Amino acid sequence: MARRSAPEVNAGSMADIAFLLLIFFLVTTTIETDSGISRKLPPWQDEEQDPPVIKERNIFQVLVNANNQLLVNEEEMEIEELRQAAVEFLDNGGGTGDEACDFCQGPADPSSSVNPTKAIISLVNNRGTEYGTYIAVQNELVAAYNQLRDREAQRLFGTSYTEMEARYNDSRTSEGAKETLKERIELIKDMIPQKLSEAEPTG
């Protein structure tokens, strides 16, 4: 007798098996968030150090209390206004002579900062402050810096600062292009340094 043809394997249940696996992976997949606000902590110091003398006009003080309310330069403020207030403070440009700021567009108010390189934002929060609020405040302050940096980058190089940073971090950018980008980023960073000081929380 000639060889019998092998009976065909029924593939009808293949779809079921694949569905089962599919549903398993669907359920177990968690999209991990891996972006956030990057910060650099100051190094630990054993001894108390004398704080450097800073003129009061160059300090933008932000206090957050345990009820998540903001006190900015001794006035109550809503979080929505914080970004604009910070931009106005940094961009004031009230300095003369050595401290003059040649790109600031602020009103040169004598009670506000002299130069973005001198201006310091001081953030103090309470131990009872909610983390969400803290992040919102941080976010607004970083946004204020980014807004000014974007403006200056736009004026000098015709592209925004965040765009340049994104291109710099992109692995597809060539080495040569990275070199110029780095130079430009450093220049902007020197013009508007992020001076955000955080004190230990109160209470």
Added chain:
Amino acid sequence: MSKFKKKSSEGQPAISTASLPDIVFMLLFFFMVVTVMRQNTLMVQNKLPFADQVEKLDKKDLVMYIYAGKPSPRYQQRFGSEARIQLNDKFANVGEVQQFIFAERETKREELIPYLTTALKVDEETNMGLVSDIKQELRKAEALKINYTTKQGEALQNMQ
């Protein structure tokens, strides 16, 4: 007779499902590829706050994760509802953060240690007291690069 009647009289041909497994397999492979298995099982509530001025953490292997928040409901009986820190797979005290950082450093190549970043995945309802305790410990351990992990979105949503 009308067209429709004629057809039905012949009996509709069955739709072939032979390609269904292929389609499903394609989806399956897609999910298999994009799935990243969680390194740690979360034992704390972890509803991250929103922010829009974010930077991406690109080198996954150079990131140390510290979780903090209230214990999840099923751990609340044993550990209470006070916010706790989670390192690897267990709850930890503030004092153990330094040890954790040193242990993580041990596992990395020496030349990569300066690039290590600590990602803080903290629940948005946690009090800042705990977070600043962690930060003090990180300063002592000289792990100065940190990243507050957030979700992409309007930061004002945190205030509601």
